[in-house]
Amino acid sequence: MFKHIISILSLLMTIAANAQFSRSLLPTVRTTQMVLNGEWGIPPVMQLGSEDVLRFSFDEMSHVYHRYTYRVQHCNADWQESELLELDYLDGFNDLVIEDWENSKNTTQLYTHYQFTIPNDEISLKVSGNYRVQVFDDELDDENPVAVFEFSVVEPLLSFNVNISGDTDVSFNEGHQQLTIAVDYPSFVASPASELKPVVYQNRRRDNCVSGIVPTYITGNRVEYVHNQRLIFDAGNEYRRFEITDPTSPGEGVEEVVYLEPYYNAVLYMDKPRTSHSNYRDENGLYYVNTFEGYGTEIEADYIDVHFALELPKRAGGDYYLLGDFCSNSFNELNRLFYDDEEEYYFTSFPLKLGLYNYMYVWIPYGSAKAEHLPAEGNFYNTDNEYLIYMYYRGFGERADRLLGVHKVNYSLERN
Secondary structure, eight states: OTHHHHHHHGGGGOOOOSOOSEEESSTTEEEEEEEETTBTTOOSEEETTSOOOEEEEEEESSSSOOOEEEEEEEEOTTSSBOSOOHHHHEEEOSOEEOOEEEEOOSOSSOOEEEEEEESOSSEEEOSOEEEEEEEEETTSOTTSOSEEEEEEEEOOOOEEEEEEESBOSSOBSSSEEEEEEEEEOOTTOSOHHHHEEEEEEETTOSTTOEEOOOOSEEETTEEEEOSOGGGEEEOOOOOEEEEESOTTSOOTTEEEEEEETTEEEEEEOOBOOOOSOOOSOOOTTOEEEOOSSOSSHHHHOOEEEEEEEEOOOOOSSEEEEEESGGGTTOOSTTTBOEEETTTTEEEEEEEEESEEEEEEEEEEETTOOSOBOTTTTOOOTTOOEEEEEEEEEOOTTOSSOEEEEEEEEEEOOOOO
């Protein structure tokens, strides 16, 4: 695999696109993260009027200071900018400077860690819904952000009853999971069929999220989505995982670590297609930055180029991609796999900060935007998946979608 290490690095200048809740739009900006109330892994959803604090952070790969500013936009359920004016949703002013930054220490790859929070002394949010934060570099084009964060603010006015089953309308305990959703709504909702807008995410992915579904039943103040085939998801498999907490030695899932000046490279074990359900627990696609010492990880965790390989015959009609939160669950040149015709395997490389990572390999046919788990991962009904149900509301004459409820549920069977 070493013959690919040098050649693949030149492809890392590709810019990420069509991505998920946080993403970099420049190759020199990495590890975009949102952390709610200091607790890792919680969905980025703040409660309106609460003391919730969302921290945004990213690394710029140098020790040269950049004057970054951030701009907050209100969005509808489809993440398109809403018609609200800034004064309608923002208490304060936009285009604030990011003043909290710190250079990395004792790392082979130099970077500067930037972070800010919302709300803060200068800005807070006034209404519920989706929000987009764009980060701009003063020295670059003001119309093109270098990073984007997308999160939500909820005014919790709903109660949910959600069931997930492997016994679906298309198969019985095979490769699918189906959701049944019941929601009790407040009396001001006059026409729930048109005013309520559910959106369902599996493992925080956007390529297979479901929206635009219509209720099966409306009784009293309850709306139900039952036997809806659009709420049937491919179950997939547990995410693969690896851990690198020390740049000089292999961790879980790592075959070897080599230093090729000026950076460390981690070569993962050759992955093979999976024909059965994995019994190992995962983090449903998330990643966690960490070092062996476990101290000062935001500025002391080094970057390392991680090399992936998948042993599969060459396939026409599409491409294989890495999938996981570390690549924003997006599909582009940065995480597309290439094929070695001589050794007969797929490969790619990705620069990552030390920590624990989940990933899987998916296939996307040409002309499609939806990832397929076959043949690399398989679909198994007993896979532990996270589902997030967002319920938006727009009453007659209103100019934007409000978010009245968010419900998180996992499909999980007993495992070792």
